[in-house]
Structures are given as structure tokens and as C-alpha cells.
Amino acid sequence: MKLNPNYAKLNESYLFADIAAKVRAFVREHPQADLISLGIGDVTRPLSPAVICELNAAAHDMAAEETFHGYGPEQGYGFLREAIVRHYAAKGVVLHDDEVFIGDGAKSDLGNMTELFSESSVLLPDPGYPAYYDVNVMAGNRIHFAAGHSRNGFKPMPPSGRRFDIIYICSPGNPTGAVYTREELKAWVDYARETGAVIFFDAAYEAFVHDRSLPTSVFEIEGARECAVEFCSFSKSAGFTGMRCGWTVVPHELAGGALNKMWLRRQTTKFNGASYVVQRAAAAALGEQGQYENRKIIDYYMRNARVIHDALTAAGIRHTGGVDSPYIWMRCPRGMTSWEYFDALLERAAVVGTPGVGFGRRGEGYFRLTAFGNAEKTARAVARLVDVTLAMTNRK
């Protein structure tokens, strides 16, 4: 057997394992501590009643011969693809239902989409979601980074005089919480069209955008249908991280129609559709009652984000995100590395976050906080974080 040599080039990631080990050691030494995590990248609120109701109805279908569902269409049931087309129509984006592919989550599709390309040069945001990097190492692609930093508000813009085959954009961004404006995204779309690149647009956090002037889909930008694929998910908008459902939009205009056909062929050959009961539940999340209920859940998280944002702002601690995003990306006190700050915060405030360097070299000196926790605990944790951080800042 001949193993794929690219796997040997992957770095082992110990980020979350290291965090867990440090937290365990802290709890062992301080069993009475009121430990609170602001590092949770997962939702914590239960599924909404409308979603649960539909999940039960779908389970009931599976119990009788007349309503049982076996293999479904690999690209997803029509009822869900049509609901997603309506979801886009509500923001003025017109899609054909055969441009929408239902999958088991954006992570799978973001990884698997690399198979449709070969020997590509890719441009990844740094800091960015670590899986972007890993899947391209696995594919043997040439990896370049677009640097995010405080001067560009963690929104890297197109580099002049260079070209890439594939460009990854995540907006609202993980881990930075930065959201591209319409004009900024237009610059990327124009650049991609001029240079013949394809944009992989990760819209997993679109539901957190409240400012109506900000785009929530790359297809709100003119010309995007000729150069972009969009990945989205029910994970954060409807609490589906454990349910597993997402979708990918591959417009017919891409590569003269070839990419849509290739993705259909990939999915019909190496995938067998998302679970019927999960697709039914996902469709309910996009229904009127589901939208109403899930908006309330998102508002709950966004109040947490606002609490963190406001507390950091009042304390003069530099950060991005937290307004149209569940992530807050803060500067560590001057001179501290991400891990030094992590250790100090854990030790002195019993608060856990995520060291920014875990998201790339440019994340060093930064720290990610999230809005997915319990409201009361979040407020308590951020108060302690601010006190400890100001004390460290003033001492220096």
C-alpha cells in the first residue's frame, strides 16, 4: 500500500487538548473555584420547540411502512433545498434549487470540496479556522496566508500583483468576529474574477449579523455567481452542532457549469445524503415558527456578546467582533503571549478562553472569547476578566 505522503506534513494540533489539560490541573488544585469558560465554540441552548416537534414527527414517519423513508436524494430532499432557496430569496439572492446541496455540516463540505481541484495555490486568512489549513496540507496544495491584523481590522484585502487558485473567506470571521462590508467583499469578488480564482465563502455565522447593511451571503455581491462557492450550516443558527446539517451553494456559472456537475457527482458517489429526520428538523428551523424561536436563541447569545463587547470597550481593552458575531477577539495585555495570558487568566480569574496563536501565527498576542455560554456566568466571567486584565495592564 502507498500512503498519502501529505498526511506526514500535518502538524499535530494540541490546542484544545492542551487547554483541557491545563483546566484539569487547575480544577485539581482549586476544587472550589467558580471556573467559567468563555472559550466554548459550541452552542449550549437546546433545540427550539418547532424543531423538536418536527423531529418527533419525522421519527414517527420512520415507524410505519407507508411513511418510512429509505435512501433519499444525495443532494438533499427537495423540501429542504426549496426552504433554503426561500431563505436566500428573503435576502434578495436568487438561487436555483439544484445549486443547493444539503450535507452533514459545513466542515465536511469545506474539506471535501478540495477534491474537485488539483495542485492549487490557496490563500487562507491568518488568523483563521485551522481546518482550512489542514485540508489543504492533506490535498498537497501550496498554502499562502492573507494576514489579518489590527490595521485592517482583521479583514485582509486582495494582494495586488499576485494570484491564487482558491481563496478562503470567513465572514463573520472565526476567530476574529470581523465582518466584511459589501464594498470589501466586492473587492474580493472582483479580484477573484480578474485572476480566475474561486472563493470558498464560509458563512457559518451569518445568522449573527444584525446590521442590515452588512452582507450575510457572498451572493449578495454582483459577480459572485461566477467565482464563489458558499458553505453554510444549521449548527450555529439553529443549534445543530450535534444534529449535523449544512448546505453548500455551487452556482451554475462556475467553470462553465462544470463545478456544479462535479460536486453533484462527488456527492452522489461518496455521500448518501443527510439523515431524513435531521433534514425534516432543519426545514422546521427555516419555517416561520422555527425562525421566530431561533431568533430568540441567537438574541440570547448576542446579548452575551454585547456584554463582553461593552465591558471590554468600557475598560479600554482593544478587540474586534462581538457585535455581528458570536466571537470576540481581544488583544492580550501588552507583551503577553496568548498562552501567558491564558495561564494568568485561568490562575487569577478562573476564566478559560482560547489562545489566539491556535488560529495561526498572526493570532499570537490575541485571545478568543465566545458568546455561546450561559448568560449569568458570562457576565460574571467577563467582570473578573476585565479586573484581572486591567490589573496586569496597569502593572506594566
Place this chain on the structure above:
Amino acid sequence: MKLNPNYAKLNESYLFADIAAKVRAFVREHPQADLISLGIGDVTRPLSPAVICELNAAAHDMAAEETFHGYGPEQGYGFLREAIVRHYAAKGVVLHDDEVFIGDGAKSDLGNMTELFSESSVLLPDPGYPAYYDVNVMAGNRIHFAAGHSRNGFKPMPPSGRRFDIIYICSPGNPTGAVYTREELKAWVDYARETGAVIFFDAAYEAFVHDRSLPTSVFEIEGARECAVEFCSFSKSAGFTGMRCGWTVVPHELAGGALNKMWLRRQTTKFNGASYVVQRAAAAALGEQGQYENRKIIDYYMRNARVIHDALTAAGIRHTGGVDSPYIWMRCPRGMTSWEYFDALLERAAVVGTPGVGFGRRGEGYFRLTAFGNAEKTARAVARLVDVTLAMTNRK
């Protein structure tokens, strides 16, 4: 962008589309006909009560903050991996629970596993499951065929003097229904070890093996832990074709431990676990009550298989399968191609099956029947099939 050139080498498959078109035309011309399909490759019985009960309980979990489940382990929940370890222990196979990976179905894993290898020569059964061929074209591998025919009972054996990197074996076989004996499988395991090949063992139909002398897992064979990966599924054993859950076993011995680590890395990077509610339902299928109920469902299908097998045997129509397999692979009347027989059977008996040539060049002149239909209709259809087939045979 640079597209993967291998996709252009794929043949479009029109098999099931062509069947559907012919059936539609027949129904249009004969609206009163009692059309019956013996071509169904999907289960038709509803999920068992124990499975439905657990699916409802899991849905209930998702409705409350205290019992809500977000992201699960990418390799699957411990409760399900341990249940699968016990499933193997019952057949005398000892596995570690970190050798078992839960996925969303064998089709996904069979396709995705090719990523761990590069520039491989692969040996596929002909006739065989068409996706084996397609995923290896996509991967750019060199494809060779192991011919199944009546002389080897559609169980090709290792070719002497040749070697391959990857060998696909499906037992019980789709489409042929042929089941390898322990001795035959041992010959493949020995061959793989001698030549440094890895066996991809597709055990999707293992639940249909009733003859206890026949192996239902490649790991019942000595030495297999050093050369085989096994793919299995709840699709046919518990009616999960629409639920989506399967598993893959990657022993630690393979490639000195490298393959298990690579698959873990692949799954943690490009997959986010099967749905929690589906995993709970799958675990119930492996529980005592679930096993009892699902055995009755399999017995239902196996009675259909027996009805087809016995009718063909009594009529002297040559075939394999139908005993320890849900598939029956029959010889078309002498001189007829698969499609000629398909057309004649549809026109004269109003019975639908699957032309063997759809499973590879060696499938020409054969026809696949399945046991997944309704019992009463199956009996009626096979009686008509035998009458019409004998009439065609005698006329010649």
C-alpha cells in the same frame, strides 16, 4: 482555478435513470398493469420499535439544556463504539474501541478512505458495486478487475504473480449474493500480507449470513488485522438507509499504526461526527430488544430471498445468492443481453429488475433481483418471472 482532471474520466452512469425511463414508458402504455419491482436496492420495512423509542428519547434530550448534545466526538460516541465492539466480540473478534470509527454510512467511508493512499493500483471485483470504480477514477488510481463468473461462483480468487496496493472485497457480494468461505477469505488475507496490499472489506450485508460456518467479518480470519479495513453499516441490518449511520474498523496493526492515526486525523478534520440522535438509535439497534426485532425484519427479507431462490432452482434457472444474501444473481436466458432480458421481462411479466451489465462488463448476460420488497408482491412477481423466462428459454 485548476479542476481535478480525473473527474473528466468518469463515465456518466445512466443505469437507474434508464430503468426509470423505461418503467415510466411502460406504465404510460399499460396503466392497469400490476407492475412489481424486484430491483429495489433499498430497505422497505419501517424502523423497529426499540429503535424508534430510543430515537424519541434522544430527541427529548435535545429539547432541554441539561441533556442537550452539541458537537460530539468526530469518531463517534463511546456508547456506540462500545456497542460495536460487543457486536464483534459476539463473533469472537476482539477490537479496541479506538479502532472503530462511526460515520454516516459505509458509502462515505469507502469513498473517503481512498484519500489516505496515493497513486495506487487497485483490484476491484467485476461485477461489483459501481462506486468502487468511480471513487478510484476520481483518485486517479490504476484500476484492475478480478473477474467473477459462473466457474468461480462469482468469487474471484487472488491472481498469482501480480500485486496491487488496494483490494476491494464485498461479501456477501453486491450484486452477486456470493459469500466467501473462511478458507477463501484466508487465501485473500494471506495474499494481501504477502504482497503488501490493504483489503477494503465491505461487510454491508453481513446481517444476512445465516450459515454460521461463513465469516461475517474479515477479522474472523487470522492475519486480517495486519492487512484489512472493514466497512459496515446499519443500513441493511437495521433499516438505516435514510437514517445514515455506519462504521469503519481500522486496526492498529495496519501500516505500523499509521493508518488508524491517519483516518482519525481525516475524520477529525473533514467530518464532525454522525448525528447524536442517529447514533442513539443505532445503539438501540445493537441492544438486546433491537437485535431481536431487527432479526425478524431480516428474516422477512430472507423469506423473500428464499422464495426467489427456490422458484429459480425449481425452474432450473441458474443463479447465485439468495441464501445468505438479499441479492439473487441470475443468468439471462441463453443469448440475451441484460437489457434485452430487462425489456422482455418488463413487457411480458410487468416485473422490474436490474441489468447485470450495470455492475461491470462481466455482468453482461446476468440480472440482479433483490429481496427487499413486499413479501406477497415478491411471490407474485417471481412466479410471473419464472413463467416468462421458461417460455423464452424453451422457445430458443
